[in-house]
Amino acid sequence: xTQVSFEASFQKKIDEEIMIxxxxxxxxxxxxxxxxxxxxxxxxxxxxxxxxxxxxxxAPSLRRKAVLLAKVxxxxxxxxxxxxxxxxxxxxxxxxxxxxxxxxxKYSSIFNYPTITWADMGAIGWLVDGAAIMNQVPLCRTxxxxxxxxxxxxxxxxxxxxxxxxxxxxxxxxxxxxxxxMAQDALNRWWAPxxxxxxxxxxxxxNTAKSMEWRIKRFxxxxxxxxxxxxxxxxxxxxxxxxxxxxxKWNEERGHxxxxxxxxxxxxxxxxxxxxxNKERLATRVKAxxxxxxxxxxxxxYAEKRKTKKAA
Amino acid sequence: MSxxxxxxxxxxxxxxxxxxxxxxxxxxxxxxxxxxAIENARDVYTRRMEGISIWVVESKHIHASxxxxxxxxxxxxxxxxxxxPTFYNLPDELKHM
Numbered sequence: 001x002t003q004v005s006f007e008a009s010f011q012k013k014i015d016e017e018i019m020i021x022x023x024x025x026x027x028x029x030x031x032x033x034x035x036x037x038x039x040x041x042x043x044x045x046x047x048x049x050x051x052x053x054x055x056x057x058x059a060p061s062l063r064r065k066a067v068l069l070a071k072v073x074x075x076x077x078x079x080x081x082x083x084x085x086x087x088x089x090x091x092x093x094x095x096x097x098x099x100x101x102x103x104x105x106k107y108s109s110i111f112n113y114p115t116i117t118w119a120d121m122g123a124i125g126w127l128v129d130g131a132a133i134m135n136q137v138p139l140c141r142t143x144x145x146x147x148x149x150x151x152x153x154x155x156x157x158x159x160x161x162x163x164x165x166x167x168x169x170x171x172x173x174x175x176x177x178x179x180x181x182m183a184q185d186a187l188n189r190w191w192a193p194x195x196x197x198x199x200x201x202x203x204x205x206x207n208t209a210k211s212m213e214w215r216i217k218r219f220x221x222x223x224x225x226x227x228x229x230x231x232x233x234x235x236x237x238x239x240x241x242x243x244x245x246x247x248x249k250w251n252e253e254r255g256h257x258x259x260x261x262x263x264x265x266x267x268x269x270x271x272x273x274x275x276x277x278n279k280e281r282l283a284t285r286v287k288a289x290x291x292x293x294x295x296x297x298x299x300x301x302y303a304e305k306r307k308t309k310k311a312a
Numbered sequence: 313m314s315x316x317x318x319x320x321x322x323x324x325x326x327x328x329x330x331x332x333x334x335x336x337x338x339x340x341x342x343x344x345x346x347x348x349a350i351e352n353a354r355d356v357y358t359r360r361m362e363g364i365s366i367w368v369v370e371s372k373h374i375h376a377s378x379x380x381x382x383x384x385x386x387x388x389x390x391x392x393x394x395x396x397p398t399f400y401n402l403p404d405e406l407k408h409m
Binding site: 021023024025070073074077080081084087092093094149150153157296297299300302303306307 | 318319320322339340341342344345348355356359360376378379380
């Protein structure tokens, strides 16, 4: 087959909803796009452990502590599923970690915001994991098999993450006036960054069209963002909190909630590395990797020693 | 920092979800040796009691059929519909067979 017919038969498979598997032919651009997206997704899970880990030792009860620990452990697991999926495309784990540690690879900007009160654990579980789920559910049907399978596993586990966060918000919102205010403040601070998790506006998103054609993405950034706003407004009402944006209003004609334009200068500024915690997050990851070097070496040496003993 | 040559080998993980079922491919992970691979597999793939038994095998030991030759490779089974029970025309009054 010529290159052209390879590409045509690839697109035909995509159009017929036949999954692409690691050994199948795929255009270089498809492979590159997936490596970028899956590795960024993996990095987000790993860096995403940090803002919540900040509160594990200060959780208000043993129950909350056990739950938070389990959630953070899940995020680590999700990172591992995703790194494995990316490796099937021909990049090594070490290459990906190198890209993360040198700043060559991005991760979700949401994790560059600080977690300053306990209510942030509620807001993150509810809004950040909620937005992640909205993004990830369609990815369970993405066209690349290993990515889709990893996402099925991730989505099964994420649902408790969102529910435990909402439960924290509910306790605070029904608590003392100070606790309620803490919940409101967390909602106000996380609202816009959570909406930015869906990525730039469709009009300026360079990858969206191709990703839709290749069925990597099933919905555009704006579609998913709108869907998230629509379901979350109801959840805010149940909490009894104020809406975080004065311009949120039901639009009968569109059948959706209208809301304020987001501050995209802030978004791009955080993407470029100038958010409140970019430097701290990266430094923490690099330190963890470097401090763990002796453990990795010791495990390799031990495995080698046992192998030679067996051979003797 | 990149530590390029010292990456632990990759392992494929197979999990039996309950007694009587096959081990099924769950995913892969890195580990220094088989023992560590099994323990890591427990932590990565069975945090919610998804398994009662784990197999691991180093990925380099897996041999696979070639997807580009799949059509020809699986062709012998294409035209043998008589291998299926529904191929046979039997009278309706025959109830149990």
